[in-house]
Amino acid sequence: MRRSNLPAELNRFVGRTGERAELAALLAESRLVTVLGVGGVGKTRLALKTAAEVQKRYGEGVRLAELAPLRDPGLVEHALIEALGLTDHTPRAPREVLREHLAERRLLLVLDGFEHLVDDCAPLVHELLTAAPGLTVLATGRRPLRLPGEAVLRLTPMAEPDALALLTERAAGAGAPALDADASVRELCRRLDGIPLALELAAGRLPLLSVEQLLARLDDRFRLLGGSGRGVLPRHQTLRTAIGWSHELCTPEERLLWARLSVFAGPFDLEAVEYVCGGPDLPPEAVLDLLGGLLAQSLVTREDTAAGPGYRMLDTVAAYGAEWLAQLGDTERMRRRHRDWYMGLATWCELEWFSPRQAEVAARTAAALPNLRAALDLCLELPEDAHLAQHLAGTLWFAWVGCGRLAEGRHWLDRALALESGHEEARLKALWVLGYVAVLQGDATAAVAALHSCRERARASRNRLAEAYATHRMGCLALLTDDFPRAEELLSRALDAYGELGELNSNVLMGQVELAMARAFRGDLEGATTICRDVREVCEERGERWTRAYALYVLAYSAWTRGALAQARELLVECVTINHLFRDLVGVVLAVELLALVTVGEGDAVEAAVLQGAALPVWDAVGIQLFGSGAFDGPRALCAGRAVEELGAERYEEALRFGQGLSLDETVERALADRPSAVGAGRPGEAARRPFRSARPPVVPGTRKPAGSPTGKGGEAAG
Numbered sequence: 001m002r003r004s005n006l007p008a009e010l011n012r013f014v015g016r017t018g019e020r021a022e023l024a025a026l027l028a029e030s031r032l033v034t035v036l037g038v039g040g041v042g043k044t045r046l047a048l049k050t051a052a053e054v055q056k057r058y059g060e061g062v063r064l065a066e067l068a069p070l071r072d073p074g075l076v077e078h079a080l081i082e083a084l085g086l087t088d089h090t091p092r093a094p095r096e097v098l099r100e101h102l103a104e105r106r107l108l109l110v111l112d113g114f115e116h117l118v119d120d121c122a123p124l125v126h127e128l129l130t131a132a133p134g135l136t137v138l139a140t141g142r143r144p145l146r147l148p149g150e151a152v153l154r155l156t157p158m159a160e161p162d163a164l165a166l167l168t169e170r171a172a173g174a175g176a177p178a179l180d181a182d183a184s185v186r187e188l189c190r191r192l193d194g195i196p197l198a199l200e201l202a203a204g205r206l207p208l209l210s211v212e213q214l215l216a217r218l219d220d221r222f223r224l225l226g227g228s229g230r231g232v233l234p235r236h237q238t239l240r241t242a243i244g245w246s247h248e249l250c251t252p253e254e255r256l257l258w259a260r261l262s263v264f265a266g267p268f269d270l271e272a273v274e275y276v277c278g279g280p281d282l283p284p285e286a287v288l289d290l291l292g293g294l295l296a297q298s299l300v301t302r303e304d305t306a307a308g309p310g311y312r313m314l315d316t317v318a319a320y321g322a323e324w325l326a327q328l329g330d331t332e333r334m335r336r337r338h339r340d341w342y343m344g345l346a347t348w349c350e351l352e353w354f355s356p357r358q359a360e361v362a363a364r365t366a367a368a369l370p371n372l373r374a375a376l377d378l379c380l381e382l383p384e385d386a387h388l389a390q391h392l393a394g395t396l397w398f399a400w401v402g403c404g405r406l407a408e409g410r411h412w413l414d415r416a417l418a419l420e421s422g423h424e425e426a427r428l429k430a431l432w433v434l435g436y437v438a439v440l441q442g443d444a445t446a447a448v449a450a451l452h453s454c455r456e457r458a459r460a461s462r463n464r465l466a467e468a469y470a471t472h473r474m475g476c477l478a479l480l481t482d483d484f485p486r487a488e489e490l491l492s493r494a495l496d497a498y499g500e501l502g503e504l505n506s507n508v509l510m511g512q513v514e515l516a517m518a519r520a521f522r523g524d525l526e527g528a529t530t531i532c533r534d535v536r537e538v539c540e541e542r543g544e545r546w547t548r549a550y551a552l553y554v555l556a557y558s559a560w561t562r563g564a565l566a567q568a569r570e571l572l573v574e575c576v577t578i579n580h581l582f583r584d585l586v587g588v589v590l591a592v593e594l595l596a597l598v599t600v601g602e603g604d605a606v607e608a609a610v611l612q613g614a615a616l617p618v619w620d621a622v623g624i625q626l627f628g629s630g631a632f633d634g635p636r637a638l639c640a641g642r643a644v645e646e647l648g649a650e651r652y653e654e655a656l657r658f659g660q661g662l663s664l665d666e667t668v669e670r671a672l673a674d675r676p677s678a679v680g681a682g683r684p685g686e687a688a689r690r691p692f693r694s695a696r697p698p699v700v701p702g703t704r705k706p707a708g709s710p711t712g713k714g715g716e717a718a719g
Helices: 017-029 043-057 073-083 094-102 115-131 160-173 183-191 196-205 211-217 220-226 234-249 252-261 270-277 284-296 315-327 331-352 358-381 383-395 397-402 406-417 424-441 444-460 464-480 484-501 506-521 525-542 546-561 565-581 585-601 605-622 634-647 649-660 664-672
Strands: 032-036 062-066 107-112 135-141 150-154 301-305 308-312
Touching: 017 032, 017 043, 017 135, 017 150, 032 043, 043 062, 043 107, 043 135, 062 073, 073 094, 073 115, 073 406, 094 115, 107 115, 115 135, 160 183, 160 196, 183 211, 196 234, 234 315, 252 270, 252 284, 252 315, 270 284, 270 308, 270 331, 301 358, 315 331, 331 358, 331 383, 331 397, 358 383, 358 397, 358 406, 383 406, 383 424, 397 406, 397 424, 406 424, 424 444, 424 464, 444 464, 464 484, 464 506, 484 506, 506 525, 506 546, 525 546, 546 565, 546 585, 565 585, 565 664, 585 605, 585 634, 585 664, 605 634, 605 649, 605 664, 634 649
Parallel strands: 032 135, 032 150, 062 107, 107 135
Antiparallel strands: 301 308
């Protein structure tokens, strides 16, 4: 896990020296600190800046969870899992996963924008703080969590010197003439109450208007735009005045785009804006220039993601746009257009998953996740759209299965299938995907129920393709429960049906790899190798990497049985690399354990034991059912026996414990190293306490040929 997922600063942090010091001191004294303040006062920026400055206090670093885009309270736990970089394949409740992960870690968790979910956040935060003594939570919102031990920092607007410095610097960055701290500039800061967002909005206008012109526009008529009235706090009035004033200064087309952008959750890209917001009154070809205008006025910010450049609207600005959109009576239409775009994106991603763009699909899906959630929420809100919820939740199978989001996928699939849609095809797809997810979670009961229902309904409606998918996943379940004859029978039947129907995609290729595993477990290693070579060839032709990694795993085991240890290592390194890219823990842990077996064969029992220890917490995330499989447990058992024989039980346990302390990223880095560094690598300051050193000697391939299979019977494979 990376030490931090905090976003990079796009411009210099200005002022707030005293508040930063106070917040840092509170974090040293309290395990729960909440920064409170009006929208736009700079809570998020202060929290992120301070968190970055104090992250060295926390051994596991700092993680940011952005809660503002969430509307479904049930997603809070999943958002934290995503923020922590976890991949959990079990059917355990997400909060149980969070408790176990955080229990022994010293980490700072930043929860940004929780106020609309406070009733769900507060109990969760309390539970996590109780279960994890090394956890510190830094939250930002407009009201406290009201939990025992909560320390509160009430963030007030900037004092005049800081406000002047912020306005001056941001104006210069926008290309405005240099400002002097004269009476008019001071008056502008005073009229804007020192609220950073208001000051930044003003700075964005200074290239076009003078300070005096801005002051002339800050009169009560703009307060009417914000709907201020009795009971509204002055600072809220000031902020709404500033936003309303910025709104008034926009062109009619920019205002319309602003309102329509409010339907997005989280980051969005230009293509999405052109489709969702475009129309006869806002031609798509004009959107780029209009978006640039909003960007220049600090109403939209640029945000680069792994999928490419994107944009984001600040929550307070988006909320103002949403009010304007509601006044226009266009909210529902725009939400539907937003949903349609992201349904189209999901469909494109599903198709392109079976292509050289697989990594791009994974990145785009991750960046679009907040908006995909919003689309799913809308589908579930409207009874007439239940079939769309089932279709979208099923279409995203690659995001749930291939990109390590099984628990969240289960959340959406269960909710979608609880509705009666009247669209059999959509229900069938959601059913087999639910069965697939449940299989990989080790939840055999739910898997059998979903797949049996899918198969029976598919037969009744004569949907041969859905029946083939259900049969395929039943075969996968048999494989993971060591029923290899039944697995081979079901997988062969499904693959025959795929061939007759002309179906070819990652699922079909994975079915071939699973068939190869079943045959390998039954002793037909040659047949398994032939299948996986064919799969690898198709993957190379199509640019498919995810399934290729599993084929490489089987081929690596074949190489190990022949004593070709260098070849096995090369195959496993690629296997680990691919699976880690896609956050596929099943693939990672299988490859790491087989790599440990290769490593002990190369003569480095210490490193083998470290890798085995590193695999244990990954297995916990994968699920105890897989670990209980005799076949998949084979490499671990054989490696452990050989390592103990060479090291002795005490030294083996010492190396095993060290491996258990490695993060997933450290484990992968170690697995990919040509010559793993000393035990303790990646743990600064611990060199003096390293109990032993791993030094793998050169090994001539074939000179340490293994004695047999994990079961001890020659010719049988461990998969």
